[in-house]
Amino acid sequence: MNNSCDKQVMLMGVEIVPLGDSAITISFGNKIDVKIHEQIHQFLHVFRNLNVTGVVECVPAYTTISIFYDPKKITYSQIEKIICSTFQDAQEVPEIESFVYQIPVYYGGETGPDLGFVADYNNMSEQEVINLHANKEYLIHMIGFVPGFPYLGGLTDKITAPRLERPRSKIPAGSVGIGGIQTGIYPREVPSGWRIIGITPLRLFDIENEKPSLLSAGDHVTFLPVDYEEFINIKKRAAAKKYEIMTYKKGGNGYD
Structure with a gap:
């Protein structure tokens, strides 16, 4: 993880780790919490709208998002960089209608x-x-x-x-x-x-x-x-x- 991204996600209490050789997991915490749920869906709202080439699927859970990708089309470091830049935009997303x-x-x-x-x-x-x-x-x-x-x-x-x-x-x-x-x-x-x-x-x-x-x-x-x-x-x-x-x-x- 690059230094600027590392500082940004650490301040938010977020962890980004590889999941095998074609997925990446973003962890927003370790407890079932409405605030964490909102952070996850604000992030997904921005990230999905990017339509990133090579991303196969985004799977949200209680406290995590797993993003599966095609390593032939996008590298781990490339997708990590996109994830990091998405965090700032996600914080500015208003409450999502449900x-x-x-x-x-x-x-x-x-x-x-x-x-x-x-x-x-x-x-x-x-x-x-x-x-x-x-x-x-x-x-x-x-x-x-x-x-x-x-x-x-x-x-x-x-x-x-x-x-x-x-x-x-x-x-x-x-x-x-x-x-x-x-x-x-x-x-x-x-x-x-x-x-x-x-x-x-x-x-x-x-x-x-x-x-x-x-x-x-x-x-x-x-x-x-x-x-x-x-x-x-x-x-x-x-x-x-x-x-x-x-x-x-x-x-x-x-x-x-």
Whole structure:
């Protein structure tokens, strides 16, 4: 790393390191934090708009960005220099507009088998768990694990719960779970060690769509409790592509 870049990123608490021979990782810290999340997305907003020749993909995570590149088209030192120059411009980026997606959830029942455990573990009723989990905005820190899976930040510590000692071999697509201090939605049928408290009738990932993943890092999710009848109704409408998910701009006053 050149000296000027070294001083600049050190002042920001940022570390730039190679990842193999065709990628570079930028670390913004070591804890899940809203401020770090904002720094990551301000940087990505500027860097992606540069359309750097040779850059294959940018992958944001909780505290890092990994940039994959073609070493035949751009060298490590060249991309490092571009990264360093991007930091200054990124600091001048205003708050990036984001949207809140309202996800209907049927809590409990056969498709929410761990709701009772989470309630007992935290010495409260199942309805109290639902009230605390729903109707608040969760930041989508990143999409990962499987395509379309949102890692959500903002779960209250009042309803955290330990993972299962023995993960289930599979859970239904749409399952909503809690794992430690995190909550998320499973877009497809997969194994899981999280506590499953409900299910959404919406399809979070559809390869046939122009935008396969319904949700994106930087946006937000809020959960809307629905009863079983409404769950079935929405599921039928969503399958026929006749259900329009409610969204609104973060900080706005109404739905789009």
